[in-house]
Amino acid sequence: MTSTTDSLTSGAAAVRRPRRVRALGLAGITAVVLLLVWLSVTVGSREVGWDAVVAAFGGSTEGFDVAAVAKRIPRTVLALAAGAALGVSGAVMQGITRNPLADPGILGINMGASLAVVSGLAFFGLASATSYIWVAIAGAAVTALFVYAVGSLGRGGATPLKLALAGAATTAALASFITAVALPRGDIADTVRSWQVGGVGGGDWASLAQVAPFLVVGTLICFATARALNTLALGDELAAGLGERVAVARGVAALGAVVLCGASTAITGPIGFVGLVVPHACRLIVGVDHRWLLPFSALTGAALLTAADVVGRIVARPAEIDVGIITALVGAPFFIAIVRRQKVRAL
Amino acid sequence: MSGPTATAAVVAAGRRARRFRRRLVIGVLIALIAAVFAVGLMVGNTFYPPADVIGVILGHDVPGASFTVGRLRLPRGVLALLVGLCFGLGGVAFQTMLRNPLASPDIIGISMGASTAAAFAIVVLGLGASQVSAFAIVAGLGIALLIYLLSFKGGVAGTRLILIGIGVAAMLTSITDYILDGAAQWDLQEALRWLTGSLNSASWPQVIPVLAALVVLGPVLLSRSRDLATTQLGDDAAAALGVRLGPTRLVVIVAAVGLVSFATAATGPIAFVAFLAGPIAARLIGHGGSLLVPAALVGALLVLVADVVAQHLLPVRYPVGVVTGILGAPYLLYLIVRTHRAGASL
Numbered sequence: 001m002t003s004t005t006d007s008l009t010s011g012a013a014a015v016r017r018p019r020r021v022r023a024l025g026l027a028g029i030t031a032v033v034l035l036l037v038w039l040s041v042t043v044g045s046r047e048v049g050w051d052a053v054v055a056a057f058g059g060s061t062e063g064f065d066v067a068a069v070a071k072r073i074p075r076t077v078l079a080l081a082a083g084a085a086l087g088v089s090g091a092v093m094q095g096i097t098r099n100p101l102a103d104p105g106i107l108g109i110n111m112g113a114s115l116a117v118v119s120g121l122a123f124f125g126l127a128s129a130t131s132y133i134w135v136a137i138a139g140a141a142v143t144a145l146f147v148y149a150v151g152s153l154g155r156g157g158a159t160p161l162k163l164a165l166a167g168a169a170t171t172a173a174l175a176s177f178i179t180a181v182a183l184p185r186g187d188i189a190d191t192v193r194s195w196q197v198g199g200v201g202g203g204d205w206a207s208l209a210q211v212a213p214f215l216v217v218g219t220l221i222c223f224a225t226a227r228a229l230n231t232l233a234l235g236d237e238l239a240a241g242l243g244e245r246v247a248v249a250r251g252v253a254a255l256g257a258v259v260l261c262g263a264s265t266a267i268t269g270p271i272g273f274v275g276l277v278v279p280h281a282c283r284l285i286v287g288v289d290h291r292w293l294l295p296f297s298a299l300t301g302a303a304l305l306t307a308a309d310v311v312g313r314i315v316a317r318p319a320e321i322d323v324g325i326i327t328a329l330v331g332a333p334f335f336i337a338i339v340r341r342q343k344v345r346a347l
Numbered sequence: 348m349s350g351p352t353a354t355a356a357v358v359a360a361g362r363r364a365r366r367f368r369r370r371l372v373i374g375v376l377i378a379l380i381a382a383v384f385a386v387g388l389m390v391g392n393t394f395y396p397p398a399d400v401i402g403v404i405l406g407h408d409v410p411g412a413s414f415t416v417g418r419l420r421l422p423r424g425v426l427a428l429l430v431g432l433c434f435g436l437g438g439v440a441f442q443t444m445l446r447n448p449l450a451s452p453d454i455i456g457i458s459m460g461a462s463t464a465a466a467f468a469i470v471v472l473g474l475g476a477s478q479v480s481a482f483a484i485v486a487g488l489g490i491a492l493l494i495y496l497l498s499f500k501g502g503v504a505g506t507r508l509i510l511i512g513i514g515v516a517a518m519l520t521s522i523t524d525y526i527l528d529g530a531a532q533w534d535l536q537e538a539l540r541w542l543t544g545s546l547n548s549a550s551w552p553q554v555i556p557v558l559a560a561l562v563v564l565g566p567v568l569l570s571r572s573r574d575l576a577t578t579q580l581g582d583d584a585a586a587a588l589g590v591r592l593g594p595t596r597l598v599v600i601v602a603a604v605g606l607v608s609f610a611t612a613a614t615g616p617i618a619f620v621a622f623l624a625g626p627i628a629a630r631l632i633g634h635g636g637s638l639l640v641p642a643a644l645v646g647a648l649l650v651l652v653a654d655v656v657a658q659h660l661l662p663v664r665y666p667v668g669v670v671t672g673i674l675g676a677p678y679l680l681y682l683i684v685r686t687h688r689a690g691a692s693l
Contacts, residue, residue, distance in 0.1 A: 101510070105517075106513075106517075150680050150683060150684060151683070153683075160510070161509065161510060162683055164510055164513055165449065165509070165513070165679070165683050166680060168454070168513050168516075168679075169676045169679035169680050169683070170676065170680070172618060172619070172672050172675070172679075173672060173673060173675075173676030173677070175542075175543070175672065176543065176618065176669045176670075176672030176673045176676070177673065179543060179665070179666070179669045180665060180669050180673070183539070183663060183665060183666075183669075184662065184663035272517065272521075273517075321525060321528075322524075322525075322528070324521065324524075325521045325524055325525045325528075328518055328521035329518060329521060329522070332514045332515065332517050332518030332521075333514075333518070335514040335517070336497055336511050336514045336515070339498075339507055339510045339511050339514065340497070340498075340500060340507070340511070
């Protein structure tokens with residue numbers, strides 16, 4: 001009884017995080033994003049100065065420095081967009097499943113999008129970025145439904161352990177299928193391998209323009225369901241009692257999350273753990289209100305992926321480490337910390 | 348009345364039936380392994396009749412077959428057999444000790460740790476087979492210890508250990524990705540070996556460390572089979588029945604990790620073999636008796652069959668791990684669903 005009351009009070013405190021803290025957090029994370037953008041356009045195998053950046057933003061491509069910056073701008077924009085998409089997608093998935101371990105990477109959804117794209121490349125000769133994106137979203141949706149169905153069969157519902165295991169098993173099977181599809185086709189095998197690790201290095205304006213509408217629509221859908229996600233957090237019965245149409249709300253939110261992670265995977269390849277880490281970090285600052293959590297997750301996700309990209313460019317100079325590897329190295333310890341914090345019963 | 352005698356007769360009959368079933372299963376498994384092994388030696392781009400194959404094994408010089416069978420198919424078959432035995436033994440030892448079919452070395456990241464170390468030793472340091480095995484076993488033990496320590500929080504709960512293992516495995520996979528990505532001589536086959544497991548680079552020098560591990564560590568593990576079976580009753584009951592839990596656990600962990608690591612150093616972490624062998628053996632044997640030997644045989648059969656399928660029945664020569672990965676995942680999903688239906692504490 002006491003513990004219930006305690007958790008209720010602390011929950012209420014977390015929801016009613018003072019406006020000042022949130023405003024400060026918002027200012028802080030915006031500053032961090034701007035700083036990272038600056039680093040991302042100036043740092044790399046060639047360091048550049050202020051004038052080169054100004055010139056590149058002015059549209060010039062003369063001189064090595066300016067050309068380097070001009071190439072880094074779309075890359076940075078892609079990192080920001082993909083990071084934001086994955087962050088929001090992870091926050092929504094954690095909200096829908098009420099599961100602290102939900103993440104497009106851990107649940108195998110990114111792998112589903114990958115298999116769809118790889119199959120499309122191999123069998124249907126996909127060429128345009130738009131067709132990539134549609135196929136990736138379809139693959140992500142099918143995988144999400146499948147993993148959630150497997151994870152929630154039985155009386156216990158979708159426990160974190162079952163969902164994580166169903167995701168791991170699905171990931172293993174999908175990885176095998178991807179290898180099976182890609183291996184015999186030498187012409188696409190290398191493309192597939194480098195795309196699979198996950199990278200933003202190939203970002204260019206054309207593919208960004210293709211994916212932008214999907215990201216915008218997905219984000220709007222997710223933001224529109226923020227209030228419903230808050231209600232869902234109370235439990236299905238209570239949410240229904242409060243007049244929420246639980247199944248509809250969950251379906252719409254899931255659609256938004258799947259569009260976001262499918263579309264970003266189509267351009268960057270599967271990137272894990274961003275969707276896991278970001279919402280947890282954000283909840284510490286803004287509390288559990290999704291109306292704040294989702295925008296914050298977008299900003300923090302953008303910051304995290306841009307930071308991972310910058311780090312990947314610095315530590316192995318002149319070579320680069322793909323962002324997917326960096327996010328896994330940062331994210332896995334975080335995953336372990338979350339598992340350790342959970343009570344065993346809750347698992 | 349003849350009550351006690353009748354009961355004794357029933358018990359004895361039950362024991363006989365179980366013993367018979369066990370012997371039958373083991374006999375059939377060995378026969379199947381021999382058959383698939385023989386098929387693997389004979390079939391390929393060129394078919395060699397049994398006489399030629401036997402000639403090569405006996406050391407005669409058979410034109411054509413001496414190279415193809417002696418240098419290519421025989422080491423491949425022997426390696427498949429040995430790593431299958433190692434994965435089966437190591438997997439079932441972990442599953443039995445932790446009393447959870449999901450706690451197999453390939454799911455909780457131990458195989459991936461050994462694989463990462465082996466990939467590092469070969470790709471970055473350029474070491475030979477025996478040093479690679481040493482690297483792999485050190486890493487395997489290190490990862491096992493790390494997972495244990497990370498999941499320790501006033502006792503080790505099975506679910507926590509498995510989830511933490513999944514996290515560690517994800518991280519190790521990305522490190523392996525990085526090692527292979529950074530390799531100067533970029534080779535897809537090599538990458539697949541360390542990510543999903545492959546027999547495509549099998550050769551005699553790789554067979555030796557695996558064989559040594561099996562000869563040394565296999566009997567060590569088998570000598571603990573009675574204690575291991577008793578620990579399934581629960582820690583307290585096992586202690587009451589005279590099992591010294593600490594030493595038993597230590598020996599079992601070291602031996603099982605050693606077997607899995609040496610096998611992984613040769614072929615990479617062949618997906619799901621360690622995970623599948625134990626439950627399949629349990630289904631075949633039914634109740635009673637140690638699962639170590641049957642699971643080892645099932646593991647060997649799985650790898651041999653998957654390799655024949657991967658090489659000959661599919662349009663392209665796939666690495667064996669792709670086939671076992673596609674076979675194993677549905678079973679894992681089934682296990683997740685079924686375990687919860689039965690109300691077990693998954």
